[in-house]
């Protein structure tokens with residue numbers, strides 16, 4: 210309710226003191242709530258875990274794999290992202306020419322695709338990833354576990370362990386336990402996160418306009 214509405218409402222009910230008092234209280238509450246909303250810290254912001262896992266999921270959207278898109282996000286101890294990666298073909302291996310299927314024993318994606326964890330480590334923008342945490346959608350395989358351990362990463366946060374029965378994941382856990390790499394499952398605070406690009410232009414009081422060209426330019 211804006212201030213103009215307030216004036217009109219007050220005039221209309223001026224003969225009824227009780228109603229006016231009620232309205233005034235309601236108005237005060239509205240203004241109070243609005244002030245509170247605009248001047249106090251948001252409480253529904255993303256947690257760090259939500260943010261880094263969501264980043265891993267966003268990065269996965271870059272993957273061209275028709276079946277499984279996995280992303281990884283490496284975070285240092287200052288909560289800064291130092292590397293991201295997704296599953297894809299090695300540099301120079303044209304992803305229009307290399308195979309994305311897995312049924313042909315020779316022409317098979319498993320021979321070529323780099324996993325998200327490997328790419329995230331190799332894409333790092335810091336000197337090293339010692340003592341970092343890696344966020345991944347799926348529990349890492351044994352090959353990625355080796356890379357994680359050798360790179361100095363100390364914690365793995367994963368969302369799903371749906372292949373826990375496979376020997377690759379069993380071996381990965383065995384190696385993590387032996388080398389002291391902590392792993393924990395991330396439980397999302399909500400199942401869906403929506404990115405709405407139009408949100409930034411909502412509730413605008415003034416529409417943007419293109420600056421006019423000056424005549425003498």
Ligand SMILES: [Zn+2]
Pocket residue numbers: 324325326349350351352353354
């Ligand atoms: Zn892997």
